[in-house]
Amino acid sequence: MNQEQLKTILWLRWRLMRNQWSRRGSLGAVLAVLISFGAITLAVGCFTAALLGAAFGLGDAKPVVIMGVWFGATAVFLFFWLIGLITELQRSETIDLQKLMHLPVALGQLFVVNYLVSHFTLSIIVMVPVMLGLAIGMIFARGAEMALMIPLALSMVVMITAWTYCLRGWLASMMSNPRRRRTVIMCISLSFILLAQGPNLYFNVFSRHAAFNQKAASGEERKHRRDAVEVTSPQSFDNLIAAQGFIPPFWVSVGAQGLAERNVLPALYGTLGCLCLATLGLRRAYRSTVRFYLGETGNKNSVHSKSADSAVKTVRAPIQSGNRFLEWQLPVVPEQSAALALATFRSLLRAPEVKMALGSSMISLLFVGAMIFLRSPPTLSDMTKPFIATGVETFSTFILVQFFANQFGFDRDGFRSLILSPAERRLILLGKNLAILPIGLGFGSILLALVSVWLHLPPLAVVAALFQLITLLLIASIGGNLLSILMPFRIQPGTMKPTKMPGLAMFVMILCQFLLPIAMAPAFAPPLLAWLWHRADLPAFVPVNLICSALLCGGLVLIYWQALTPLGRLLQRREAKILGVVTVEVE
């Protein structure tokens, strides 16, 4: 590859990025400039801060402190790198080698260029200056031998990027099938969420639970536990330090500690080790890239299935019982709404991006649930407990707002079949709402069950809360229908990433996130009325909360039903515009 070709490929990368931003309109362009400017300022600022901090703050620091600082810097770098990796995986447009392979450029050269270009990420732009600043600051503060930190830190970065590149290559070959691609992205994102929630789980749940148990334990037992902790803590810390030696990215902190103790060997070994691993990673990445482009992915399924397919071509496949799901009749629901509700529900549950969103919501629910159950229940009166139940139901509806407020964004090209269908548009809206209903009811019921057990809610309050849940779902449906019609945006397949989202839509969505709790405030009216009834010393046997909740729910059903017709008309008026937003077609 000559210099001109290299320049052309770099220009291509820049152009792809620029076009991606310019598609978002003038607001997107302004945001891009601001982000670029912010990143450069942040990099310079971080470099200066790290340099000054190291030069003036770490001169007399103990080696273990030096190690801690580098450990922190490495951990932060890894954290942001991982976020960047997930974003990169969700992005469809990078420089795809396949699109360039017919040009007079060698695969190896393209591979190297693509690898080098992969370094232009926010995590590297910000974190590498931090590490360099730290290293240079420590040269001033502690002596020339600290210069060895520069190659050590850089080799660690190269090692990480090399193995990430290898991982991306492997995932790319796995994700050549679009269905598998979405599943891979979902699994990675969910793993990341779980990983990120780990410390939260440890500190907020288990530690507090342990503290609660300790509070409850007798004096002697408490003393015994304290002694045990005092003995095991230094040991744990030593083990943690020793463990770093076995985790390649943390050879940086081990090297830093060594240099602080005037021992250059850990840093030298670390640099050498990182470079060896980087070479290994790049070699492996290159080999898997070559294999992928030669079609030697080891996946023989496609070949097998093709030959098998041709053999059974003429045989009619029997209808499987699972396929009958879409033929179900829903009582009372009009035929077209039922068809759409079932098709949307099945489609949603199969879409990895939805599974990912629901999975992360479920994780949040589990954490909230765990935090609730591992703590002692508050001492509340029977009149205040229903407020908590309503709050929990509001929360469960709130986490589904992304589905209610953008009902057509997940349809993408499928939305075209809704426009072409002869169904009344109000029935389409009804079908769409019914598709989300089981998810909303499921989430709400799980949380309500947890809270009922935890607070020992009276049965009537539980029934009232169920009515409130339906009320909240109806409010979310009415508001969501309106937003879906007025501010639709396309969700990129396999991700929850909005595309073609105008600045105004983004602003409105953020605003609605804030305003939604206010719109849901009527659900708190029944427990409030029950509380006022109680305060006024009126007859206690009247289930005010239940009656008001049922009335409110009935009222909302009526309002919802009445709102469907004008919203349907609005949908019909705007459906061509919505189509332009939720599909990728360009006129």
Place this chain on the structure above:
Amino acid sequence: MNVAIETANLTRDFGKFRAVDELNLRVEAGRFYGFLGPNGAGKSTTIKMLTGLLAPSRGSIRILGEDTGDPKRALEVKRRIGVVPENLALFDNLTAREYLTFIGRMYLLPRDTVRARAEELLAMMELAHEEKKLTMEFSHGMKKKLALAAALIPNPDLLFLDEPFEGVDAVASRVLRDTLKQCVGRGATVFLTSHILEIVEKLCTDVGIIAHGKLVHQGTMEELHRDGSLEDKFLAVVGNGENETQKLSWLE
């Protein structure tokens, strides 16, 4: 004779660009109408406006005698038409059979009819053995075949097909041609766009040619054949003489 499609001064602007310019189209019922034009001439934009996928900037459309400008009448029209749009209209996460079931139910067909027709269409389009595949895993040709099956499932009076033969294999193409002929034979109207002049010449009874958004020719195939072949006519009304004779200097 009844008129299946009639437009009056149909116009569509995209900003300053006029994609379709004062189009006055007339397609009689029971005819096989081929709508031709070079790339970017406005064929797909026209078909989108006729099917309600795009609002016209100006002008009126009557489909099967109904004014599609009236939202209620537009829904009535949709009950009687089948469409294969340019970019298809499939749900990524449904299987072929599920998609056909969904479409059949949206047209309020009885459950047994939907099942039987889906079965036949899947077998005809050779998609029956792809039972577990989601449409997102289909090749372009398979997606096209499924979209065609979906357009046929309600047994429409009028079929709009935007490039139906593009990406479809020879076997399916033959089956499709026979099916479309059968539809016209029982009185339905077919309106298709295609780049393949031979197919249009073989299948269509009527032809319309659009260039730069304007209808430059409309008539029966018989009338057209009196003056030569379809290709001759097409090149005569759309072809650019300069392009034909232009040579690339560095190839000489």
